Amino acid sequence: MTLDSADDLDRLKEIGRICAKAVSVMGAAIEPGMTTAELDAIGRKVLEEAGAQSAPELSYKFPGATCISVNEEIAHGIPGPRILQPGDLVNIDVSAEKAGLFADTGASFAVPPVRREVERLCRDGKRALWVGLNEVRTGRSLAAIGNAIGAFAKKNRYTLVTNLSSHGVGRSLHEEPTEIATWPDKQEKRRMEEGMVFTIEPFLSLGAEWAESSEGDDPWTLYSEPRAPTVQYEHTVVVTRNGPLVVTLAG
Template identity: 35%
Template sequence: MKKFRGVFLKNDKEIGLLREANRIVATILDVLGEHVRPGVKTMFFEDITQNLCKQFGVRPAFQGYCGFPFALCCSVNEEIVHGFPSERVLQEGDIVSFDMGVIYQGFFGDSARTFAVGTVSEEAARLMDVTRQSLMLGIEQARSGNSLYDISRAVQQHVESNGFGVVRRFVGHGIGTRLHERPEIPNFVPPGLPGVPLKVGMVLAIEPMVTVGSYEVDVLEDNWTAVTRDRKLSAHFEHSVAITSNGPEILSRSE
């Protein structure tokens, strides 16, 4: 791997391994989504994730990372990220976010999606739509010659123009042979700082976390689960994206 300003640039072989890692993640998220419905305990999704990792011959990327105890981050309603699977039962009208990663031949895959549980409110549906749209607009800016903050600006402008909030405390990241590599990818433009130039070979995990109300965050007593301070809804979508000479390639796109 080459380096540019502390950022690892991946070659075609390395991007191929990242593509396969993320294909597996996308497949697992597909299966999890098929089982989202009222009455299901969130621990059920952890069991599915563990079983699929064994079937694919991969290791869960999150389990044991800085002490995180599960393979799956499962965040419901006001939970933004890093929620624990548990005996909690999904209810009609909830929204649930799954953030999932694997390690395949030493390379990491990482992706997240938010799902509706049954029929959700118009506000919840719009929150999910805007979050997903902001991710895709950010990805469109992941091109050689652009700045990192072109991604951030695209996300922030779309979210805030629709009346929602952008979480500041958690950001996206580079990804490769480590889960979190440089650069950090905020979903907002930090004032007064120059953005890193984007180069072919960068692989970025872009992940807007969007709120109905305030973007302020509390972390619960488990020291992991992040919730909105005002306890209003939050949604989270993430793709791992390679910057190629032909533009951005979404590695974690569902087949």
């Protein structure tokens, strides 16, 4: 999506704040013994009270209001009977629609007690996201995002999952510009345009390089390959001449 008006921006900011609030409230509610279905219900309530609809349900008939992925699951986890345990690594991904516009955000949370390496991974996952966001500016190459995140990961001895990319968002959940790499991609020649809207969502890991689906009946959940602790932090951003305008900040 490319913004056409101030009204578009106001509506995008509104749904962005709603998504951010859902992630914040859900993250604060995490505790050992609760199920991922119970956590999802908390997110659903935030969305519904704000007059928003779950984007995965609306767009793809996903079986949950939010995506909740635990440990070996790194994306598109289905909320259900899984009970959260001490030490679990939980990713919450919230996307929603209101008044015709969509936003998408997410974060990873470690359930105490937290291993030092996982605590560091979470900290650096947030840093990796902002390393990418700081490359956003009108006229700059989209490749700059992945190049910067890739350099950060290499310097700090992490891997990146390289088949889960960022994407355009706005009038639908996934749209142009499609498949924006959060890792170095020599084939990327596109440039950022004023008002362009997309996500940035690197998957930073202690060893995983790929996301793979299950061989069972679940067509949604993706798992790290090789199995390794992996975090994802995500924002929806608008390209401006002055840099990134992040619309999915809580508050």
